Each structure stands twice: as C-alpha cells, then as structure tokens.
Amino acid sequence: MVRRHCLSVLGLLLLTLCPARTHGQQTCDMIPNFSSYEAVAAIGTTIYSSVEVQGWAVLMPSSCNSSGVTHQGAAYNKLSTVGAWVYGPQTCPSCYINVQNNQSVSGSPTGTYPLNWSGKVICSRIGTLWSTTGNTNVTIPGINGPDTFWTFNGQSPDDYNYPISINLTSTGGSGTTWYVQSGADKVHLSSTSGSTIAVSSSGTAFSTTPGDIQIVASINVGPVVVSSAPKSVTSRVPYKLLPGTIVPMCDNDYGYKTHINYTIYDNLNTAMPPFAIGVNEAWTTGVAVDYLGNNWLQPRAQGFLDTESPNFADEITGPYETGSTPTPSCVGLDTAVQHWGQEWYVGSVTPGVGVAVQTDVLYRYIDRGGHYVIWSPPQ
C-alpha cells in the first residue's frame, strides 16, 4: 500500500514539470521572414560591397509569450582582405532587423578580388534560426582607347588627327556590356556588348564641356555586375570662325588682294588643332550688282587644304581679266561693285561639303574686298 502511494506521488510530480501539458500552454511557432542582398559596384578603382540582412519573425499564435527572447541580425562582408561580421542590436523577435555591412577596397583594372558574404539571424533561445552565404570574385574592367572624336557632317578628312570614330576596348573581354552614363544624345555606340566598340558622334548633339560623355563597361562576375570607371570622351565639331585682321594689299594682276583672316573654333570654343584640314566656301546666292555696268565675273567657289590650321584667310581680289569695268585699283575708290552670299565649310576641300561654320555676304569693291552680315556659327 505504501509502495503504491509512492508511485502515484512520483507520477503526479513528473506531470507538473511538463508545463505545456499541465497549464494548457501552447508552443510558440516562430516563422522567419528574413532576406539578404549583396550589392557590388566599382567607381574608379574603388570596389564597394554591401551586404544587408533584414526582416522579422512572426510569432504564432498571437497569444504567444516571447518575453526574454531576443533576435540579432548579422551580416558578413569580406572583400579581398577587408571586412568581418557586423552585428545588429539584440531586439524582440518580431522587431524589424536591418543590418548592413559595407566594405570597400582600392583595386586596379584586371585585378581579381574575392568577395565572401553571409547573413544570419540568431535567436537567444534556439540559436541560429536563419542563415545564408555566398562568394564570388570581383574584377574591375578598364577601358582603353582615345578620348576625342570629331564629326564633319559625313566627311572623314584625317583619320589620325581628326578621327570621326574611336575604338574603346574593355579589359573585361567579350562579356562586356557597354552603356552611356552621360551624354547619350551626343554619341553613337556601334554595339552595346563585346570587348571593343566604335564610338562616334550622334550627329545631332555635341559636347558642351570636355569629357561630358561618359561611357561605362560592365562585366558579370558570377551574379555580380561590376562596372568600370566611366571613360570620359568628347565629341568635337568645327563650330565657328573667329575673325582676325583684314590685310589690304596692292596687286599688279588683280589690282588688289584683300586677306580676311579667320581662326576656326570648335564647339568647345577652342581653336582647332594645328593639323591640316580642308576648308571651302560656297556661294549661296547669285551676284547682286552694286555698280551698274560692271562686267566683273564672279569667281568660282574654292576649297583648299588649310595647312595653317586653325588659321586661314579668304583672299578677295579684283578681276583678273583686262578691260574690266570698273578697273580695279589699289587705293582710293571705296565703291562697291558686286556682292553675293557666301558660306564657309570645314572638313572638305569640295565647295559646300563639310560642316558649315559661317555665312556672310562677300562684297567686292573697286579697291578691296569685304565680308558683311556675318553669322558665325550660321543661323
């Protein structure tokens, strides 16, 4: 009888140690809603990596008692030899965890930098309740190639000194993707993928400051996209003529020669380089008579290779023909004989071909020549 009582007491004692059973309490279910994201990018030769862990846990049922339980997020980010775990604060299980681990290293194009990342959420009661991990190698692509291209309205006067297309090559190889980060309206890419692309003018818009077109090469390294430092390129185009001195001269054959000097400027308000370039004039109107009864013939429009670039002169003379009326002279008779419309082009020696840089009205006087009603650049 005593033995039976002892067994019964022991059995009741053990049952009271089982709170879920004796107090009717439910087990708390904890449903994790966590996420991770690792981002990698490069600017210049600096590689940036960020690893983020965020989210929360949902406790079920709503009567669940989580008193005393904490959750802590952690993000691991090791880029090359830099980085370690970053731990967020210990918070309540349903609190929103947001831990970000940022690292950066200074790299060099074609260098390879290992990236290892992990994320986890630690519960003070049950340990690690969520984790993720990954790794990749990061390589920075570089861009090699010239930084200036020209446009001459379809002409290609000098591939070496005035290239109308430049080739850019990525150190990232054939898997490179190209895009224009800035100045997309000013540039045309021959392709948006491949190790080498040709870059030329859009023909409709041009640089307003040096290097205002920025081209980026991106490569995929595993799941990571890494971009090169932007390659700054400039789109240049002949733009206007800056007038210089006017030099009157006497001439035995023509009566006079007048040199009207100009300097060719580009769209950046910079004088053209000192490399020979074709320059030409074209007539935009017929001859208007200012001196009734004159028999001066209109000369043909001319083109020439300007070996003195960026400078050139328009030489206006009297008529070569003997018996011209009025007779051209060197000084003293400032009387207009005739005039017509003139337009100047750069980029070709063929009249009317190239980029128009000025319109004016060419006057021939008895003793000199002149440009009037000048619009540079043309309106």
Next chain:
Amino acid sequence: MHRLLLLVLGVWLCLPFAASGRAQTPNTPHQHASAAPIVDGATHPELIPDSVAYRLYFEVISIGANATDEDRKRQRAFTGVIGLEAEDVNILIGILNTFRVRHDALVAEYNLSAQAAADRNEVPDTAAFVQRLDELVQSTRSALKAQMSPRGMIQFDAFVRSEKKRMKVQGGEW
C-alpha cells in the same frame, strides 16, 4: 501495475519538457516553425516579389541624412552601374534618400511598438507594419516614375529586377 505504467508514461512524456524547461523561461516554449524554404534569386528570381526586391534595393542604396562622403561615393557607385543619365541618377538619389528617412522612422516606430508588445507578452501587428512598408516602397516607385525619364525608369526597373539574382528571401509575409 497500472500505476507503474502511468509512472513510465509520465516520465516519457515529461522528460523533454523538463529538460528544455531548465534552459527556457518557464512560460515561453519557443520553436522555429516549419518555415518556407529560402528562395535563392540566383536560381529562381521569379519567386522573389517585386515589393521585396525593391525594398531590399532601396534599403541598401539609400543613405540617411547623416551620410558621410564615403556613403555618398558608395551610393554613386551603386547607382552608377544602372546605366542612367546623370539627371536620372540625381533624381533617383534624391528620392531614395527621402525613402530612407521615412523608412527609418517607420521601422523605429514599429520596433518600439513591437518591443512594447513583447514586454506585455503580446504579439505586435506585423501585418500592418508590412503593409505600411509596402506602401512606402510603392510610393517611392511612383515618385521615381513621375520624375525620371521614361527611358531611365525602364532601365531602373529592369536593373532592380535583375538584382533579384543577388537576393535570398524567406517567408511568406511580404
């Protein structure tokens, strides 16, 4: 004999709870429920909802009011890989930084309430918080759409969706 069986059954039933009870606060049995599997965006990007992808992206890329020069360089680097025009990048950065301020305020408010609920042995209204978070993400996307160029917005959307391959997500309460 019946009492002996009852004793054995009692010991068998209670031992796990008695053992765990020593390590736990007596009133808080706590366990990791059968959770949804982790979705790896590298293999199944289609299973990551846009709302989650944009939230992750916005949180990583945005910077707060007390950002350092290094933070700003980092942000420039991350936004630089999208391929946007400079004007669109500036719009994106401005809107994302506004997102950050609102996001941090929303999270701080929720965490205070969640902690207070935990202290009262109650469960916070997580669903309402998630809804507000989603609304913030959606309003941020709407602001971007209203201000960025159409071409830039298409590029941006494509970029964020492509970034799903670098995301890992678990849970169903998105």
